[in-house]
Amino acid sequence: MYDVSIIGAGVVGCAIARELSKYDLKVAVLEKDSDVSNGTSKANSGIVHGGYDAAPGTLKAKLCVKGNQMFKQLDSELKFGYNKCGSYVLAFDEDDHKEILKLYEKGVKNGVKNMSIVNKSFILANEPNVNPEVYSALFCGSSGVISPFEFAIALAENAADNGVEFFLETPVTAIEEIDGHFIIKSDDRKFRTKYVINSAGLFSDEIAKMAGMEDYKITPRKGEYLLFDKDIGNMANAVLFQTPKEGSKGILITQTYHGNLMIGPNAKYVYDKEDMLTTKEGLKEVSDQAKKSVPNIDMSKVITQFAGLRSSMEQYDFIIEETKKGFVNLIGIDSPGLTSSPAIALEVLDILDKSGLGLDPKENHISYRTPYIRMDHMSNEEVNELIAQDGSFGKIVCRCESITEGEIVDVLKRSIPVKTIDAIKRRARATMGRCQGGFCTPKVMDIMCRELNMEMTDINKSEKGSYILSGKTQKAEGGNEQWSMIL
């Protein structure tokens, strides 16, 4: 019997798993997809928000500000990469200026630190690519950027290193209550557990329904993004927001943690929880809006587009509660969910504690996670030492991001299994660059075959069915050799 079973390995589920791994508990994480951080947590802005725009007195305000303050320590332990680059909310006229003054007031009420109202010359001195029509801005020095999936992966790996059991490709199909505990079913498999944490994001309403709680309704809100080549990453040094209109934070422009320029998201309610389609209209809306803040974005430098879904509800605030004994619901965790996630985990811990789950600290708990080997952070001497030990660190596989074979093999050896091209992409960054895997996908697949004992035709981009290759050629099959004569 598990003490706690967490449904959903997004950033919230992983943060809770990591927090629980500090205690003497038997914990399971059930994830429907082939990797952790595969839903909303992988496709968002990657911002550690200051917390000035959440409505004062809400969980969103409290947990965003608290979560924000936890990132420095978390990064020192888990080494996922965090850049406290600051943010501006840009105002372009008197009306906008009034709005950012209100934001400032809200920020003060929420306890946000390092805020100031700055003038045009300050903005342009620090962000020379901002539209010179800018009037003023709210600067927040507490904001920053992370790579959202690397954060979630780091939390998961550290949790797994401390004994949390992750079950990937394990979709929950039914939940039963028997004798004061729960049985979670995934087709034929059963997980017996004292506590259930529902951190299923977009699907949290459906999970709640399986346990007899019918009152929740997630209405996904889609956001589309454009990602640009690193060589124009410095078009934005800090995160550049626009003055919020009608409750939306608007289109932002940011340099991602790894140095790409990124713009987005728009906001559109959709009915399908799998609707991750980008649209021509949506992408145009994003680029048109972004150009209001930074007019000279070179659109020929786009390397990819993507969309993510916010797990929004009609209700503004997060739901974090033990709705029935032993069953904790986390529903409607939309923005600022990423920033809040470490604080949400503490909140859940508090709920479990009060509910009677004994929390005895684990004696041999390890807070630190060995970071992935990143040669771009090394000196030439360190690089040569590494290659002297293992030559595969001298073999570049992904030329756009300068990722070596050794760095790819390193991410395959961690406590969360890596089975897909996308899982490698999110960890080692191979196929993430300007050629989008055009050159390195075959090489990455060769490495997967060798290291994971897979066949080329078994390799998926992401979920089951997303195969890359349909079969062997006639020549490779041994038949029809004459074709190669004709060609």
Place this chain on the structure above:
Amino acid sequence: MVYDLIVVGGGPAGLAAALKAYDEGIKDILIIERDYVLGGILNQCIHNGFGLHKFKEELTGPEYSEKYIERLKDTSIKVKTETMVLKVTEDREVHTLNEKEGFQVLKAKSLILAMGCRERTRGAISIAGARPSGVFTAGTAQRFINLEGYMPGKEVVILGSGDIGLIMARRMTLEGANVKCVLELMPYSNGLTRNIVQCLDDYDIPLKLSHTVVSVHGDKRLEGITVAKVDENLQIIDGSQEYISCDTLLLSVGLIPENELSNVCDIEIDKTTKGPVVSDTRETSKKGIFACGNVLHVHDLVDYVSEEAEIAAVGAAKFIKNSAAEQKSIKTKGCNGVTYVVPQKVGLDDQDKVVKMYLRVNKVYDNSKIKVTAGGVEIASKKYDRLIPGEMASINLVKSKLKGIDMDEVVFEVEGA
């Protein structure tokens, strides 16, 4: 230790450049190649049609590069394969990484950049929709089939009628795939005429001009695409949308010179060619650093790449021997239908020289003429039966004709465009 010449890239441009420089008396040459074999993209180009101009015979890609690789054996040219160049500097330092030697800084009296190009991706042309597997650039699919022995899919649509797209339409058909059609955004194909005949017409594969992909469907593997017709302004014609089911979409939508190293070295880049601005010796804006092949501008035929590489090699050899005198140069420019001209600068001193100028036009011109003027004076012209964007044109510029003309630039244009 300082090499006389380091050539970055061991594809057709790099090989031809190294061998020509050797013939010009430079013996201390190093070729650096990132792959494990020389030959570059030619290794996966197993179709024929290479070498008609250069060797007067039809060769496959590997046969073409083999002609050069064989010759290397009789020279003192050194080769480092599986070696990545991470950086070049204007002092002609080359930072490299490989398995055996680790990180190294090599130096040379002169450098020739021959890094080639890469394919434009789905992201670069903003095709909306889902992001399933099954969307490949044509070159990646070619590598899977020809070098790895695997098929990317069975029901295929190809977007872009550039040469790689056309070649892949035939290749996939021969491997048993059903190539449903080739879509081309423009009202004409950018591929060579012979490829349209030999790769599409011979296999009854329809070429749909003025068509594009509007959306991609399928949440795991590609299930289909929505295509539409476009008008003369390349805008989608409403109501022309059509769904085509397929498991594979190949993109042959253009090539981009790979100038990441040039950018780090702060070499001036031509916004149109996306390659370095060069003089008639193919010297870049940095002294002693030359460029040739597809890193300079995208060529249609490898034969022209070799030809250009030899020009760069002669320039580099002169530079190494200190016999390249500083000279004044004049800018060249394309306008009225001419999208670009290479070289972008022409030296004015060695006036006995004839410079072969390469250019491309913006659309199809039948029975037309390219006119070259300097200071308002016509100094050269050439008639063409047909000029198309997909085929590079050339015209000779006799330097002595520039003598005594008061000019800022030499202008190339399509007469009457």
